């Protein structure tokens with residue numbers, strides 16, 4: 001068999017390099033001897049080594065001993081077909097902890113024995129996934145909420161009215177029962193009311209807000225009530241630019257988060273809630289299916305040292321009706337996710353034993369510098 005020599009296309013090499021370097025996923029080529037013959041820029045930063053350094057070593061020098069990636073490479077060489085493997089753990093002192101990746105390994109047919117590996121870092125994928133799930137969850141509650149409002153509240157007010165009428169004509173013993181009917185219908189009405197906020201799709205007024213004023217306001221509410229005995233401290237970045245948001249909704253978000261933190265802490269004497277803010281311009285998320293990269297530099301966190309979120313709850317935490325509390329509605333975090341999503345941000349939770357963090361990431365308001373005083377003071381009256 002004769003190989004046809006292909007004439008090099010002018011600039012093709014530069015162009016392919018530029019394309020590979022533009023990809024935000026680490027891409028490497030492992031040759032038939034196991035050497036890393038090519039690495040794009042993202043791969044250099046992923047492995048913490050230059051392409052030249054990578055090229056002098058066997059791939060096994062860079063990944064944990066016995067990693068399934070080595071077996072995958074073998075498989076692909078043998079079968080000459082691409083494979084995907086999800087959630088492969090590449091954590092090592094070299095690559096860092098929590099390096100969960102999805103792998104795409106494909107043979108390079110023109111160079112027998114060589115394979116291309118594309119890494120997709122899982123934490124990013126999870127963030128995007130989770131965010132899309134939250135939005136879907138919030139949407140599904142939206143329909144349910146408006147249905148409930150119509151179909152349940154009207155009959156309930158009839159039931160309540162009838163019980164109140166009865167109350168006037170029954171003996172004391174039975175009056176306890178009519179009271180029970182009234183109390184329980186009230187409870188359902190208030191649940192439906194709480195759900196109604198989900199069906200409210202009206203655009204909300206937004207202003208540039210000083211988040212610290214919002215947090216201090218929520219802290220004052222908490223200290224006056226449910227968190228009376230819990231220490232709440234804060235660690236604010238004073239130079240944080242304003243966030244473009246609806247004040248009432250943000251108050252609701254942090255009230256829900258701080259209330260959950262206080263409930264998790266319970267009566268513990270050493271319970272503590274910490275509020276932190278930070279500016280992290282480096283956080284950029286790719287939006288699946290688009291070329292868009294969103295930057296969410298404003299970070300607001302609520303930390304607590306309660307017992308943590310049960311690990312089986314974590315994947316569903318922001319879904320509606322997820323609760324571990326006897327009197328919980330499970331709507332608090334679903335509402336948080338809906339509001340933050342509506343503001344173009346995301347919310348996520350990290351929870352380890354006695355260290356739980358709810359992290360809200362928000363876009364910076366356009367055209368407002370950190371020292372833009374006027375709109376800051378306008379939006380904050382708390």
Ligand SMILES: Nc1ncnc2c1ncn2[C@@H]1O[C@H](COP(=O)(O)OP(=O)(O)O)[C@@H](O)[C@H]1O
Nearest residue numbers: 260261264308309323324328329330331332333
């Ligand atoms: N800071 C936290 N620490 C531990 N668990 C939490 C925390 N925040 C939320 N959770 C868990 O998430 C569940 C859902 O919270 P939420 O949506 O606010 O509903 P609810 O508070 O009505 O239960 C809670 O029942 C609890 O199990």
Ligand SMILES: [Mg+2]
Nearest residue numbers: 256260332333
């Ligand atoms: Mg709650």
